[in-house]
Amino acid sequence: MTSPSADSSADAADIAAMPTVVDRVALARLYGEPLFAMPQDLYIPPDALEVFLEAFEGPLDLLLYLIRKQNFNILDIPMLSVTKQYLVYVDEIRKHNLELAAEYLLMAAMLIEIKSRMLLPPKKVAEGEEAEDPRAELVRRLLEYEQMKLAAARLNTIPQYGRDFLKASVYIEQSLQPRFPDVHLVDLQEAWRDILKRAKLIQHHKISREELSVREHMSIVLKKLQGRRFVGFEDLFDPSNGTPVLVVTFIALLELAKETLIEITQAEAFAPIYVRLAYSPT
Template sequence: MVPAQATPEGHADPDTGDGTTLPADTAGADGDAHADAAIARLYGEPLLHLPTDLYIPPDALEIFLDAFEGPLDLLLYLIRKQNFNILDIPMAQVTLQYLEYVEQIRKTNLELAAEYLLMAAMLIEIKSRMLLPKRVDTLVEEAEDPRAELVRRLLDYEQIKLAAQQLGALPQLDRDFQRPQLPIEQAPGPILPHVDPHDLQRAWMDVLRRAKLTQHHRIGREELSVREHMSAILRTLQSARFVEFSELFGGQATVPVVVVHFVAMLELAKETLIEITQAEPFAPIYVRLAYSPA
């Protein structure tokens, strides 16, 4: 059974468990005359008379007072509410108000009232000590104010309470904001990438490319003799009367050999051992042995 709270009109709003509730506003939106006389509503319909079988448990109606966290909290509330000077507490008024509150909670919760009764005893003791006449004795120092220890405890409690309120005003996780979470699927073991033949081929081509960049280019020197090529040209011309110029280079493979062969031909022409002739412009060039009279 959920305890009911008092309505602004002072009536209780009990919940009987069968759907019967007191109306928050007795005047219906449609202006029905029966709604003014209804004492409750059952499933939205006005109820003019209480059911004969209606049962309200004794603890269904409760009065909710201001909640305090302890005797010091209640005592500080009473002092601040009436703007008393905390350094000069009027013990008579504060003690009377404190005892009235303790009497209220003692009727409903004796276990909770025990802690407050201890503070009430302390207040009564302080009040009685203040009522005792002071002994006039110049040799004895003036006694300390009986309220000093209570004032110190109240000031410390108020300072801690304000600090707690400031800390409570700070943003807190799971109260003012939520930490973003992103689920990550984790495999039981490492997933190796799939390698196809094309990937292997690209890797092999990359190895060859790097090998070509690091290889050394060596230039060798070929030994060629102009005299040997001169002898080869003379042997070729001895077997034929005329030989076309390009046919003399038919068997030469490399550029250095062709160059040396041409130099040998020029040396033979310089020494008048061969003749280079042409019948007309742009006609084929022929080479033959030089004519020497007997």
């Protein structure tokens, strides 16, 4: 049995272990313990709380943002206002990331050049032609970039595998012992009938060799051309004689043309082809 003095000392220890602030919610927990006040020796790096309100993918993206945000006409850009706002942003970049600012500085130099060219008198052009606008090339690049950006945004809305959905996969545990299906008598009969059908489809035939003479067909072609001024190229072939005869007749025509015994003529491109005997003055 414990004494009253021992109980009172235990209660005092429990009270001392409790946090001094009980009626407020803990700001955070450090290693599982509640934290009711910020530590006095807490070090926060200067860039730890930096907030980026807008993230741009490049100089054109920033320039397009400044134009669209203020509803400027992209075909008639107020260069003075846009250049001032652009340089303010570039100065902020230079304070934090000098390497990143180099690309933006190049665009800033281009904007200043365009503004200076607009202050100069326009170059003389031929009568009836308009003077070249120094902003034309910049406007073209901005419009092309905006088209690509909108197209990329539309593509990004399409559901993508791995980002918006995943393939469903189900694992089915199967027995390691293979199980083969039972074969019935009817199945064997059907397989045998299929073999007999395929055997009937195999037929043997003998190909006989036909000897054709090119010289003989050269004489046939010359006979067809005798007494006629022109003969159509197609009229010299008879498809009913078969492919081998057609090939030999064509070779005979080439041989006759090679020996300058016939002339193959055509009035113009894609016109009908005619064949005639070669002219020989008497």
